[in-house]
Amino acid sequence: MKIPYFPGCSLKSDAAHFEQSAIEFSKTLGVELVELPNWNCCGTVHSLTTDDIMHHLACVRNMVHAQELGKQLGTNKLITLCAMCYNTLAQVNELAKKKPDDLKTANEFIDDLPDYEGKVEVLHLLTFLNNYVSFEKIAKVVKGRLNGLKLAPYYGCLLVRPEHVKVDDRERPVLLSKLLGMVGAKCVEFPYAVECCGSYHTVNLKEAVIEKTYTIVNNARENGADAIVLSCPLCEFNLDKRQKDVKAVYPTFEPMPVFYFTELLALASGKKVNVNAHYVSPENVLRKYGL
Numbered sequence: 001m002k003i004p005y006f007p008g009c010s011l012k013s014d015a016a017h018f019e020q021s022a023i024e025f026s027k028t029l030g031v032e033l034v035e036l037p038n039w040n041c042c043g044t045v046h047s048l049t050t051d052d053i054m055h056h057l058a059c060v061r062n063m064v065h066a067q068e069l070g071k072q073l074g075t076n077k078l079i080t081l082c083a084m085c086y087n088t089l090a091q092v093n094e095l096a097k098k099k100p101d102d103l104k105t106a107n108e109f110i111d112d113l114p115d116y117e118g119k120v121e122v123l124h125l126l127t128f129l130n131n132y133v134s135f136e137k138i139a140k141v142v143k144g145r146l147n148g149l150k151l152a153p154y155y156g157c158l159l160v161r162p163e164h165v166k167v168d169d170r171e172r173p174v175l176l177s178k179l180l181g182m183v184g185a186k187c188v189e190f191p192y193a194v195e196c197c198g199s200y201h202t203v204n205l206k207e208a209v210i211e212k213t214y215t216i217v218n219n220a221r222e223n224g225a226d227a228i229v230l231s232c233p234l235c236e237f238n239l240d241k242r243q244k245d246v247k248a249v250y251p252t253f254e255p256m257p258v259f260y261f262t263e264l265l266a267l268a269s270g271k272k273v274n275v276n277a278h279y280v281s282p283e284n285v286l287r288k289y290g291l
Contacts, residue, residue: 003128004069004078005033006062008085009041010233015082015260017277018233022081022125022262028269029133029141033079036065042088045158050095053102053109059092060106064113066120077121079128081262083232087158090122090165124159125262126175126231127167135182144268145184147289151264152190152220153177154230154239160194170194176229176261183268188223192216197238206242210249213242217256226285227257229264236260241279257282267291 011019026033043058066078080086096103097118107115123131129138153176160170168175173194177187195216198209216239220228228239240258247253257280263273267286275283 001030002032002034002073003075004066004073005035006039006042006066006078006080006085006089007035008080008082010082015233015236017274018081018236018260018262020274021260021266021271024271025262025265025269026125029138031133034069034073036062036069036078038065042085043092044084045088048088048091053105056092056095056102057106057109059089060096060103060116061110061113062089063093063096063120064110064116067116068114070120076119077123077128077132079123079125081125081231083124083156083158083230084234086122086124086167087165091162093118093120093122094164124167124231126159126179129179130175135179138179138265139182142183142265142268144270146180146264146268147184147291149185149264149285149289149291150224150226151176151180151185151187151229151259152223152225152227153180153187153193154190154216154220154228154235155194156230156232156235157194157196157199159231176231180229180261180264183265185264188220188225190220190223190225192219197232197235199234199238202234202238202242206245209238209242210245213239214246214250214253217243217246218253221254221256225256226288227259227282229259229261231261243280255280257285 023033070076155173160166160173198212202209243255267273275281
C-alpha cells in the first residue's frame with residue numbers, strides 16, 4: 001500500500017530520526033510513505049486565521065500535490081507525522097471544504113497547478129494506524145517487544161485541539177498508550193499529557209519554557225516513567241534539548257530521555273534507535289530494559 005506523505009521542514013533537519021523511523025516501521029506493515037513532490041512548508045499555525053486566505057495558500061498547494069499524487073496511487077489520503085503540520089494542514093483542509101468561495105479564490109490565485117477539489121483526507125500517522133491498519137494487527141505483525149519500558153505519553157496541544165481536527169480525546173487521550181502498550185510498553189497515567197510545552201516562547205521567553213519542561217519531566221518521573229514519548233518536533237526541542245537549561249537553573253534536576261513514538265515502534269520491530277539524535281541520551285534506559 002502506497003500513501004502520499006507530507007514530511008514538513010523539521011523532519012528534514014533536526015527531526016530526521018522521526019521521519020526515518022516512521023518510514024522503516026511503516027514498511028513492516030506493508031505501507032510505503034510516498035513523499036509529496038514539490039511540497040512546501042505548511043505555514044505552521046500562524047496561517048489559521050479563518051478569513052486570511054492568502055496565508056492558506058501554502059497548505060492548499062500541498063493539498064493539490066497530495067490530490068495529484070493520490071490519483072496516481074489510487075487513494076485520497078495524506079499522512080503527516082509532525083503534530084503541528086497535521087494540525088495546520090487539517091484545519092486549512094476543513095476550511096477549504098466548508099468555504100467553497102474561499103477555495104475558488106485560492107485556486108484562482110494558484111494558477112500554476114490544477115485546482116484543489118477538496119477531497120483529500122489529512123491523517124496523522126496515529127489515526128491512520130488506528131483506523132486503517134488497527135493496533136491489533138500491528139501487535140501481530142511486530143514480533144519484537146518493548147519489554148515493559150515505562151513511558152509517559154505526551155500529546156501537547158495540536159493533536160487534541162481544536163475539536164474538529166483532534167485525533168483523540170482532548171482531556172484524556174489514549175491512542176499512544178494503546179498503541180505502545182500493544183508492542184510491550186507500559187504507559188503511565190500522566191496528568192501533563194495535554195499541557196502546552198511552551199511552544200515558540202522558547203525563542204522569546206525561554207525562562208517560561210524552562211519552568212514548563214521542569215514541571216512536565218518531573219511529573220512524568222513522579223508517575224513512574226523512564227521516558228517521555230511524543231509526536232511534535234517543537235515539543236521535542238522544548239522537552240529534550242531544553243533540559244540542559246533546566247539543569248543549569250535546577251542543579252538537582254534529573255534528565256529524562258524523550259522519544260518520538262515512531263522510534264519506539266521501529267525499535268519494537270527490530271530497528272535501532274539513533275541515540276546521537278537525542279540531547280538526553282536514551283542509552284541507559286534502553287539498556288535497563290534490554291533494548
